[in-house]
Amino acid sequence: MAGTMTLDVDAVRAFVTIAELRSFTRAATALDCHQAAVSLRLKRLEERLGHRLIERTPRLVRLSAQGAMFLDEARAFLAAHDRALSALCNARRRFGLGIAAHVFGPEVPTLLARLNAHDPGLMIEVQLGHSRPLLEAFDKGELDAAIVRRDDDRRPAEVLAPESFGWFAAPDFEYRQGEPLRLATLSVSCGVRDIATKALDSVGIPWVEVFIGGGSIAVDAAVAAGLAVSAFSCRLAPAGTVEVSRRFGLPDLPTSEIVMVSTLTDARSRAALRTLAAAFREHRPIVC
Numbered sequence: 671m672a673g674t675m676t677l678d679v680d681a682v683r684a685f686v687t688i689a690e691l692r693s694f695t696r697a698a699t700a701l702d703c704h705q706a707a708v709s710l711r712l713k714r715l716e717e718r719l720g721h722r723l724i725e726r727t728p729r730l731v732r733l734s735a736q737g738a739m740f741l742d743e744a745r746a747f748l749a750a751h752d753r754a755l756s757a758l759c760n761a762r763r764r765f766g767l768g769i770a771a772h773v774f775g776p777e778v779p780t781l782l783a784r785l786n787a788h789d790p791g792l793m794i795e796v797q798l799g800h801s802r803p804l805l806e807a808f809d810k811g812e813l814d815a816a817i818v819r820r821d822d823d824r825r826p827a828e829v830l831a832p833e834s835f836g837w838f839a840a841p842d843f844e845y846r847q848g849e850p851l852r853l854a855t856l857s858v859s860c861g862v863r864d865i866a867t868k869a870l871d872s873v874g875i876p877w878v879e880v881f882i883g884g885g886s887i888a889v890d891a892a893v894a895a896g897l898a899v900s901a902f903s904c905r906l907a908p909a910g911t912v913e914v915s916r917r918f919g920l921p922d923l924p925t926s927e928i929v930m931v932s933t934l935t936d937a938r939s940r941a942a943l944r945t946l947a948a949a950f951r952e953h954r955p956i957v958c
Contacts, residue, residue, distance in 0.1 A: 677718065679751055682744050684711035685723055689741055690948035692731045700944050749787055756791045765792040765942060768804035768816035771886060772862060773928055775906050781949040788945040789938065801861060808931060815932035815943060817950070821861050827929035828943075830950045834904050835865065835923040838911040840896035845918050854881035854889050854898035866901035869921040 687697040688708065698705040716723050723737035733741065765785075769778060785794060797804065801818035805825075808816045819833055845851060851870065855863040870877050881892040890908035893900045899914065901923055907913070914920065928950070932943055 675718065677747065678711070678714060679748070681711040681715035681718070682747055684708050685715055685737070686741065686744050686748060687944070688712060688724055688731065689733055689737065690944070690951070694726070694731065700940070752788065753790060756789065763792055763938075764795060764814075765939075766795050766797065766813040766815075767946075768797045768799065768807060768813045768818070770801045770804060770816075770818040771798050772801075772856075772860075772903065772906070773817055773819055774798060775903075777950060777952075780952075781946060784949040785942060785945050789942055792942060805931070814934055814939065815930060815946070817928065817930050817946070819861065820927045820929045825931060827931045828947060830928045830930055830947055833926040833928050835862065835901050835925070836904050836907070836913040837866075837899055837915045837918070837920045837923070838893060838902050838907045839899040839914045840894055840910065841912050843896050843899065843914070845899070845914075847919060850876040850878040851918075851920075852880045852898040853877050854892040854900045855879055856883070856886060856889050862901050862903075865923055865926075869901075869923055873921045875920070 684697065684701065687700050688694060691697050691700060694705050694708055698708045701708060712724060719736075719740070721736040721740075722734050723740060725732050725734050725737075782794065782796070785792070797807065797813065799807075801821060804813065804816045804818055807813050817830065820827065820829075839845075853866070855866070867877065880898050881889065889900060892898055893902075894908045894910050899918075899920075902908070902911075904913075915922065930943065930947060930950075932939075934940065934943065
C-alpha cells in the first residue's frame, strides 16, 4: 500500500545522482561505489515504486516521464534526511566559494539556494572577482572551491559547461570596414578583452577602446546605448543587443570552458560540490 511504503535513502540518492550526472559511471564515482551497485539500487527503487525512472541506451541516460515527476520530490526527501542528520551536530562549517565575475549569470542564485538547502550547516561565503585572482586565493587556501572560466590554466578541474563568445552591439550600431572598430571592455586585465583583441589582430582589423572599466553594468550600458561593440559570453550579453559577427565580418572567437576547482575530499564537501555542479549544469550556458 502506498500509505505504508518506505524508501531506501541509498536507492533514492543513487537515482538523484544518476539523474543529475546523466551517467551511471559518473554516479558510481560520485557515490564512491561500483557501477553495479548503483544499478542495483536504482532497480530496487524502481521495483519499490512500480515505475521505470531512468531510460538507458548505449549512448544515452535520461529520465523517464515518471522519473522527471519524481526528481524534485526525491531531492526534497534527501534534503529532509540530511537536515535530520545534521541537526545532531550544531557545528557550522565555513565553505568559501569563489565565482568569477564573467561566469556569474542568472543560474547563480539557484546554485546558491540549492547548496544552502542541501546542507544548511554550511556557512557559505561567496567571493566574486576575476578568474586569476580567485585561483590565486584558492592556491593560498582562502577558498574551498572556485568556479571560473578556463583560460590558460590547466590544473585539474571539473568541467561544468562549454562557454562560447560572440560580438554584440546595439541593433543600430554602425561600423564601416577599414575604420577602427570601437570597443568597450571591462579592464585591461580582462581575459575576454584578451580573447577579443587577439582575434581582431589576427585578421588585421584595427580597433580602438572608446569605453573601458566602470564595471560590467557600465560596459553593458555602453554597448546597449550604441557606443561600441564588445565581446560577451553568449549567455551574458546585455538585453537589447544583437550578435554582429556576420554583419560586420568579425572573426570567430574561441570557445572556452567553465570549470570548478577544488581539492576537498571529505564526504560532506564532496556532496556539496556535486550539488554545485548539478545546479550549474541544469542551467547550461547557451551557444551563440
